[in-house]
Amino acid sequence: MPDLAMRPMSVAGALLSAIEARVGGDLRGADVRLTGATVDSRAVAPGDLFCALPGDNVHGAAFAAQAASNGAAAILTDLAGEDLAVATGLPVLVSTHARRSAALAAAEIYGDPSRRMPVIGVTGTNGKTTTSFLVEGALRAAHATVGLLGTVEMRIGEEAEPSTRTTTEAPMLQGLLARMVEAGAGAAVMEASSQAIALERVTATRFAVVLFTNLSYEHLDFHHTMEEYFEEKARIFTPEFAERAVVLVDDEWGRLLVDEVTVPVETVATRPGSPWADWNAIDAQPTPTGGMRFVLVAPDRSRHDVEIGLPGLINVSNAAGAIVSAHAAGVPLADAIRGVETARPVPGRTEIVTVRDATTPMTVVDYAHTPDGIASVLEAMRLVTPGRIIIVFGCDGLRDDSKRPGLGSAAAAHADVVVVTDENPRTEPPDHIRARILEGVDAERPDRHDVLEIFPRVAAVEAAIRMAGPEDTVIATGKGHETTQEIDGVHHPYTDAGAFLAALEAVRGERA
Ligand SMILES: CC(=O)N[C@H]1[C@@H](OP(=O)(O)OP(=O)(O)OC[C@H]2O[C@@H](n3ccc(=O)[nH]c3=O)[C@H](O)[C@@H]2O)O[C@H](CO)[C@@H](O)[C@@H]1O[C@H](C)C(=O)N[C@@H](C)C(=O)N[C@H](CCC(=O)O)C(=O)O
Numbered sequence: 001m002p003d004l005a006m007r008p009m010s011v012a013g014a015l016l017s018a019i020e021a022r023v024g025g026d027l028r029g030a031d032v033r034l035t036g037a038t039v040d041s042r043a044v045a046p047g048d049l050f051c052a053l054p055g056d057n058v059h060g061a062a063f064a065a066q067a068a069s070n071g072a073a074a075i076l077t078d079l080a081g082e083d084l085a086v087a088t089g090l091p092v093l094v095s096t097h098a099r100r101s102a103a104l105a106a107a108e109i110y111g112d113p114s115r116r117m118p119v120i121g122v123t124g125t126n127g128k129t130t131t132s133f134l135v136e137g138a139l140r141a142a143h144a145t146v147g148l149l150g151t152v153e154m155r156i157g158e159e160a161e162p163s164t165r166t167t168t169e170a171p172m173l174q175g176l177l178a179r180m181v182e183a184g185a186g187a188a189v190m191e192a193s194s195q196a197i198a199l200e201r202v203t204a205t206r207f208a209v210v211l212f213t214n215l216s217y218e219h220l221d222f223h224h225t226m227e228e229y230f231e232e233k234a235r236i237f238t239p240e241f242a243e244r245a246v247v248l249v250d251d252e253w254g255r256l257l258v259d260e261v262t263v264p265v266e267t268v269a270t271r272p273g274s275p276w277a278d279w280n281a282i283d284a285q286p287t288p289t290g291g292m293r294f295v296l297v298a299p300d301r302s303r304h305d306v307e308i309g310l311p312g313l314i315n316v317s318n319a320a321g322a323i324v325s326a327h328a329a330g331v332p333l334a335d336a337i338r339g340v341e342t343a344r345p346v347p348g349r350t351e352i353v354t355v356r357d358a359t360t361p362m363t364v365v366d367y368a369h370t371p372d373g374i375a376s377v378l379e380a381m382r383l384v385t386p387g388r389i390i391i392v393f394g395c396d397g398l399r400d401d402s403k404r405p406g407l408g409s410a411a412a413a414h415a416d417v418v419v420v421t422d423e424n425p426r427t428e429p430p431d432h433i434r435a436r437i438l439e440g441v442d443a444e445r446p447d448r449h450d451v452l453e454i455f456p457r458v459a460a461v462e463a464a465i466r467m468a469g470p471e472d473t474v475i476a477t478g479k480g481h482e483t484t485q486e487i488d489g490v491h492h493p494y495t496d497a498g499a500f501l502a503a504l505e506a507v508r509g510e511r512a
Pocket residue numbers: 039040041042052053054055056057058059060061063164165166167168169193194195196199
């Protein structure tokens with residue numbers, strides 16, 4: 001994968017006085033031209049605006065001197081950071097809403113890139129990454145170069161870099177969008193996580209279309225209540241952020257959102273039992289190779305056949321949302337459908353590693369790591385599994401302990417065989433994590449029939465393959481696209497796909 005330049009090569013930039021005029025605030029020091037922006041002193045390039053933001057651990061202003069020595073031309077901060085920033089001798093813009101100001105300032109410096117190409121924003125609890133890849137496929141049918149930003153990677157055409165975050169900080173986002181424009185991207189798609197919206201990372205981004213996928217229980221350590229979580233997402237369905245909206249109305253939150261949206265909106269229904277919407281995905285059926293086919297009924301009642309390589313109704317929802325959003329952003333419908341059908345594979349999301357044949361089970365790698373995610377993906381698997389579903393999964397260490405029993409219950413409720421193993425235990429005792437998951441398994445299946453606890457993960461995958469017949473599906477959830485397993489501070493190279501292939505090879509060798 002070639003390296004991706006995260007900023008444009010050439011930037012006209014903006015005067016600090018122009019930034020002050022746009023964001024407000026209190027300017028201390030001389031006017032100066034800024035040609036870049038960042039929140040990280042270590043990433044400062046000469047001419048940058050260093051945005052010194054308060055953090056959970058430390059205030060960014062603690063690094064103002066380092067930013068100055070790396071060539072920062074000015075600092076934007078809040079009242080708490082003012083003294084340290086002023087002490088550098090650089091011009092300082094003090095704002096009471098520093099995160100919001102940082103976003104607006106970066107957009108000013110980089111010339112408002114989202115106003116120079118259509119950007120589609122995807123938000124919702126589940127399916128953002130998958131849907132973004134499908135939207136990218138649809139956009140590629142109409143544009144030679146397309147940008148993508150999300151949990152797995154940041155991409156411009158054929159250049160890509162792994163992501164560290166779902167939605168990056170605003171200064172980096174604006175730089176990346178500007179680089180996309182400079183590289184000739186005709187359009188871009190990006191995931192907008194609810195935390196990112198709350199933390200003003202997408203502020204100053206203009207979305208040609210925003211898409212809502214669904215909402216379920218997650219991130220309540222951050223948002224506290226489902227209502228607060230919902231309202232945060234609803235913020236970008238307004239003229240401040242978006243020109244048009246596409247909303248999946250399969251869940252009650254989507255239907256609620258339609259009433260709140262203050263931009264033109266198109267609704268999409270994809271599940272049996274959903275209300276009839278502007279666009280409707282109907283007659284969904286599995287294909288022999290594990291994908292899905294369905295009919296998309298357009299607002300004019302025309303019917304369009306769609307066939308995707310991804311399994312289950314969740315991916316019918318993702319595909320329908322992607323087609324309608326790309327179409328809303330100007331891609332002709334037939335091209336949007338063809339583009340979604342031929343989109344790049346989504347790494348680690350319902351990714352079929354081996355298709356079923358006379359001797360081999362279907363094997364699948366997935367990223368579900370919430371109770372609802374596990375239930376949804378196992379329902380998806382049921383449609384394409386004539387035999388048993390065998391799930392191999394664990395839970396990350398040093399993360400929300402309270403969701404672990406829920407993962408166990410969801411697996412025991414929806415799979416035939418449950419293999420509990422390790423994920424990324426980090427520095428937590430792995431047996432404690434497994435025990436918490438098994439509490440939930442026990443609640444659903446007290447006699448523990450077809451429940452196994454096997455570690456390390458590679459042994460759990462191998463055991464699952466050994467017990468699987470060709471009618472069965474073996475699915476490993478939780479690690480998705482990850483390429484390492486983090487144990488006690490060490491990242492050991494590991495992929496579930498690699499473990500599946502090695503186990504299948506070993507079993508074949510023994511049987512030959
Ligand atoms: C809770 C939260 O959002 N934390 C963010 C916050 O980290 P922090 O508060 O720990 O930062 P800190 O270490 O105290 O540092 C404060 C400031 O000093 C700066 N700094 C720090 C060290 C240094 O040498 N120089 C320097 O300039 C940092 O860049 C930062 O701006 O500021 C950092 C830099 O701006 C962010 O990277 C970090 O996001 C962390 C990694 C994170 O995981 N956030 C989560 C909540 C998140 O955003 N998640 C969603 C995913 C949602 C989904 O599941 O889909 C996402 O969009 O990725």
